[in-house]
Amino acid sequence: MTLTPLELTRPASVTDAFLAQLVARVPGSSGATWKLTEVYTGDVLVELPQSAPEDIERAFAVAREAQLKWAATPLKDRLAVFKRAHALFVDRARAIADLIQVESGKNRRMAIEETCDPPMVMSHYLKRAARLLAPTRRGGPVPLLTTSTEIRQPKGVVGIIAPWNFPFATGVSDAVPALMAGNAVVLKPDNKTALSPLYGVRLLEEAGLPEGLFQVVCGEGPDVGPTLIDHADYVMFTGSTATGRVIGERAGRNLIGCCLELGGKNPMILLEDASLEEAVQGAVFGAFGNTGQICMHIERIYLPESRYEEFKTAFVAAASALDFRAAYDFGPDMGSLVSVDHMRRVKSHVDDAVAKGATVLCGGKPRPDLGPAFFEPTVLEGVTTDMLCGVTETFGPVVALHRYRTVDEAVALANNTDYGLNASVWSTDVAAARAVAARIESGNVNVNDILATAYAAKGTPSGGVKNSGVGARHGDQGLLKYTDVKNLAVLKKQVMGPRPGQGYEKYVESMLSGLKLMRKLRIR
Numbered sequence: 001m002t003l004t005p006l007e008l009t010r011p012a013s014v015t016d017a018f019l020a021q022l023v024a025r026v027p028g029s030s031g032a033t034w035k036l037t038e039v040y041t042g043d044v045l046v047e048l049p050q051s052a053p054e055d056i057e058r059a060f061a062v063a064r065e066a067q068l069k070w071a072a073t074p075l076k077d078r079l080a081v082f083k084r085a086h087a088l089f090v091d092r093a094r095a096i097a098d099l100i101q102v103e104s105g106k107n108r109r110m111a112i113e114e115t116c117d118p119p120m121v122m123s124h125y126l127k128r129a130a131r132l133l134a135p136t137r138r139g140g141p142v143p144l145l146t147t148s149t150e151i152r153q154p155k156g157v158v159g160i161i162a163p164w165n166f167p168f169a170t171g172v173s174d175a176v177p178a179l180m181a182g183n184a185v186v187l188k189p190d191n192k193t194a195l196s197p198l199y200g201v202r203l204l205e206e207a208g209l210p211e212g213l214f215q216v217v218c219g220e221g222p223d224v225g226p227t228l229i230d231h232a233d234y235v236m237f238t239g240s241t242a243t244g245r246v247i248g249e250r251a252g253r254n255l256i257g258c259c260l261e262l263g264g265k266n267p268m269i270l271l272e273d274a275s276l277e278e279a280v281q282g283a284v285f286g287a288f289g290n291t292g293q294i295c296m297h298i299e300r301i302y303l304p305e306s307r308y309e310e311f312k313t314a315f316v317a318a319a320s321a322l323d324f325r326a327a328y329d330f331g332p333d334m335g336s337l338v339s340v341d342h343m344r345r346v347k348s349h350v351d352d353a354v355a356k357g358a359t360v361l362c363g364g365k366p367r368p369d370l371g372p373a374f375f376e377p378t379v380l381e382g383v384t385t386d387m388l389c390g391v392t393e394t395f396g397p398v399v400a401l402h403r404y405r406t407v408d409e410a411v412a413l414a415n416n417t418d419y420g421l422n423a424s425v426w427s428t429d430v431a432a433a434r435a436v437a438a439r440i441e442s443g444n445v446n447v448n449d450i451l452a453t454a455y456a457a458k459g460t461p462s463g464g465v466k467n468s469g470v471g472a473r474h475g476d477q478g479l480l481k482y483t484d485v486k487n488l489a490v491l492k493k494q495v496m497g498p499r500p501g502q503g504y505e506k507y508v509e510s511m512l513s514g515l516k517l518m519r520k521l522r523i524r
């Protein structure tokens, strides 16, 4: 079967005129463009302008000017924009999902879920921002006579570099707390998936975000990245570990802060007493949700010897029964990979594993009959650490089953990785699962779930350890990282140092006994 436009009708909202309007805000003085394609068909959707260094410099200059006014706007007025935006984003969820689908090729169920992320982030920080940004007055070194106040100030202009796998969520959600805190934003989305974040910016402006405050520049990473980082006051990056190192090095040289949300090689551990039905359902989502292109998804499943065959049979049956194809309705369980290049990378991991002795239990092949970048849901066994997919992130619908004999061995295998982004532990005994979770080296661990419980808990920081990242999004630090602290200290009367006529010995004696007294009274 090959796809024809007759069989696959592009969503009605995705018109040429609409796309042209969306990309018109991207500066591209050189006239260079990038052909942004519909993933399911490979058809060109729009010519995306590519931003030259001068365009990026100008975008920062405009953003910087807008930021001064925005930072001086009362917080309640800034937050009012996001109250309106929340409603607007929910109302337009279907149109947003249309754009996410055409540019990423993911299935509609994932696309609509993705649209919910920015409203959830807005909702959380609408409750929390006023408290986080309020000055906090603390005592100073001398009781009653001194105060020290922690004042939160916006960094200035935040550069955000976003990947293609959740382009709308990573492009918009990470900007929300930065903007609430009084910053401007310059976003560089991935070329392949610039449309949905561009629409997000437009919706924020419809909700009242001042024009100029949120700039979008486009281009290949190595072309745009250096100028962007050199002009930013802080960088928020989501993407691969390899690129994260490049971004972190440059930010370090410039002495600016950065948050790096990187890749994973995430394990799932079943304990002896886990529910088969729930674990299989979880594993299907964990391995094949978003076509395996979720940073927190599962690529390694560890099973006790006693449950291996039972799980393998049920899981392979479930994977083989998945409905994966190109469609703009809620039918398919799984969509396409994002591009032919990425499909080839996923295929190379499977081919390498097979060449080195792994067994394909189901899937394992590209499906050009369904669309240019489709790849079958694939389950492997016999994967070892000398295989590419045994150690590095595949980022596709490919998962390996492994046996373990003891829980200690399962924990050791799960931790035997350079990554530490997410893990999932399954058991009907929650206390036992929590005990295992505590031993996993990972920024997120979900008990009886794959990732949503951790990721949707917007009040708790979510980030990676080891090679999976630096810093976190969500939680208090997800907003505070976009601020600098000013310590405003006041001494009401000069009492520091020896009194007139007091010898230094006497002064030191009184100072030391004062220290002891304050400790005793628990003042300092």
Ligand code: NAD
Pocket: 161, 162, 163, 164, 165, 166, 170, 188, 189, 190, 191, 219, 220, 221, 222, 224, 225, 226, 238, 239, 240, 241, 242, 243, 244, 246, 247, 261, 262, 263, 264, 294, 295, 296, 393, 395, 421, 464, 468, 469
């Ligand atoms: P990538 O690192 O190739 O690209 C990410 C972004 O960085 C893109 O916009 C790209 O154009 C840009 N970029 C590339 N090289 C650059 C450079 N030298 N300077 C500046 N920018 C540059 O990653 P990808 O393939 O787009 O995304 C998939 C990866 O992202 C996976 O590893 C996945 O695990 C990770 N990811 C992590 C999270 C998280 O929260 N931890 C979330 C989503 C995706």
